Amino acid sequence: MFSKTYVNRVLDPCYQNWRKYFTEISYAVHKAHLVMLRERNIIKPDIAAAIKQGMDSIEKDFVYPETIPDNTEDLYFVFEKELGRRIGEDKAGFLHTARSRNDMDAAVFRIFIRRRILELLDSLAVLAGSLQDRIAGNGGTDPIILYTHGQPANVSTMGHYLGSMLLNIGECAESLCKALNTVNKSPMGACAITATGFPIDRSLVSQLLGFETPVVNSYEAISTSHWLTFPAAALKLLLTDIGRYMADMGHKASCEVGILWFPDSLVQISSIMPQKRNPVILEHVRIQGALAAGILGGIEDIFRNVPFQDVNEAGDAAADEFSRAADLALSCLDLFNETVQNAAIVRDRVYEISASYGICTTELADSMVRDFGISFREAHGLTSAFVKSGNDKKTLRRKYAEAGYGELPYSDAEIDRILSPDNFIAVRTVPGGPAPGGMESVVQAASGVTENLRAVISGIRTTEEKASRELADRYAAL
Incomplete structure (x- = not known):
């Protein structure tokens, strides 16, 4: 019997995470594994059919208890016990042939993280599209002042300014896509550590679950933390960059500078100072991004002293934290997109500062x-x-x-x-400069960011949908 404290502080929180995030994914893993066991003749047809019948009925009408049952380690054992109750323990026990909670849980976590990364990439694609629209038109040629060391330095254009951030986002998106490639590998078939003596087909299970390929080494499959630390690091870097950009936009929107303006729909007032117009959307982009970055940094740290063994104990809680960070990041990106669409240049103030400080x-x-x-x-x-x-x-x-x-x-x-600011901009025609000629390479690169993001998203989603259909068909044939 587990202690009450251990149940309340460890087992039940883990169980709640599985109820909230992982139950539906775990059914897909069960089905893919069952299909493989039958197609490899590891279990008999009548056993496979009985297990399928039991799993279908559980998925249809079983309601998991609100709290973890007494003397139960996790949700899987609740599922296995219920399957045994419905079809008999002698049949139900065959489902766990040639697998462990080590590889099974790792597969569930990876699918969950894959889905969350795709949501983030969707949001990044929307943001990239808005930035691209502003760069190519919609005020993209409006003059703006860029600062170094907190001092006015050069006149540029809004498109040039936003383009710098879009290309920065593109580099971060590449890192997130690279992390997704690491996530998108199946640990199934690794079992506890060293795979199994059964003639399993790891590639088949990987394919049915929408993974790109199995993790090659069975020990790495259950011991690596890269499925979580790589996307955490990539997302943290993106949010750090966005925070820096918000600090810069806030400086440009300040009364002392006053070259960026936001509509009343994004501005709050003071309860005591009638003159105040506070563009607090910039603060909330930064705050939400910073909160998410803090969580992501914690995820990186949590594995620092974890032995290079199975990581499932650190898995579900860390995946929950990643999901919390992803929610904050999605809100941050949504607010940033609103900022991009509504920020306007105060042209007269740009010319005034340019003349006053000799910027040109x-x-x-x-x-x-x-x-x-x-x-x-x-x-x-x-x-x-x-x-x-x-x-x-x-x-x-x-x-x-x-x-x-x-x-x-x-x-x-x-x-x-x-x-004049207009001349300063016009002569900077070298690739990457703010003149129309210089911006051609920026516009082309910006278009590439959006296209690449959409191609990655489409490719992964197409694979997932194809895998889901194939799994459904092969499972139905059992």
Whole structure:
């Protein structure tokens, strides 16, 4: 008899996780294993038929107890006991031939995590599509100021700014897809550790459950943590990047900067300060992402001191935590998508800050290099003196003459044109720059992010659906 404390703190929470998340998946694992046992002639047709009948009736009308029954380790033993009650223990016991809870539980966990990753990739594809729409149009050419070290540095465009994040998301999505490839391998057939002497077909079970392939080494199949730590690390990195981006957008939306604006539908007020417009959606994107990242970091840590043996004891609780993090991450991504669709540029403020802080002065130095053949370092010194003088054109002309170059050929109007944000953007045509020509490569790469995500999602879902149909057909034939 298990102690009450152990039941309340370990066994029943585990049981509740299985009731909540894993019961339906476990039925699929039972069916795939039963099909394999029969098709490999490991069990007789009448035994397979009896087990099928019993499992069908359990799936149809059995209600698992709300709490774990006395002296029971987990939900599987509740299932096995009920199957024995319905068809006889002598027949029911054959279902567990050539398998263990080690490989069975690991398979259930992997299918569950696979589904959650696909949900995350779905949400990422929607976000990527919204970012792509903003980059290619819908205000994508609006000017914005980009900062370094907290100071205004360069003028760019909204499309260029959002494009940087979309391509960053694309890299994180690649990591998540790579993690999915690790998750999407079947541990079934590993049994407890070293597989079995029965002539099982691991590839068949893998195929019927929608996995890409079996885990090659039976010991790795039950001892690895990568099915959980890889997606946790990939998702954590994505959320960390989103948090940084929210901090930057919050800075741009502040009263002191004021180049980003959000509609009233995303803004809250103060209960005491009438003037306040708080774009708190940015805070909630960051908060929810940070909470999820904290959970994911804990998942990585939980395996640090776990011996390289079976990991099922750390499995269901950690999978539950991953699911909690996934829910927060999905909310974070949804809010980020809303942010992307509604953020607007305050164009007059962009021009004001650009003029006040001499943000486009680099282009004046560049133009002097291109037009007059002087070195950039000399041009940098001349334009630096110009900025320090408060953009006094007479100072610029005097410094140019003192440097031995004579009269500066630029008119005042030409200097103003060179220093304009529109010109600063227009001349940056190199691939990756904010000018329309430079953005062609960004738009192409951004399109690739969305297409790749949708292709991965479609491929996995197609495999899952095909496997589900094949399992149903072969199971029905028992």
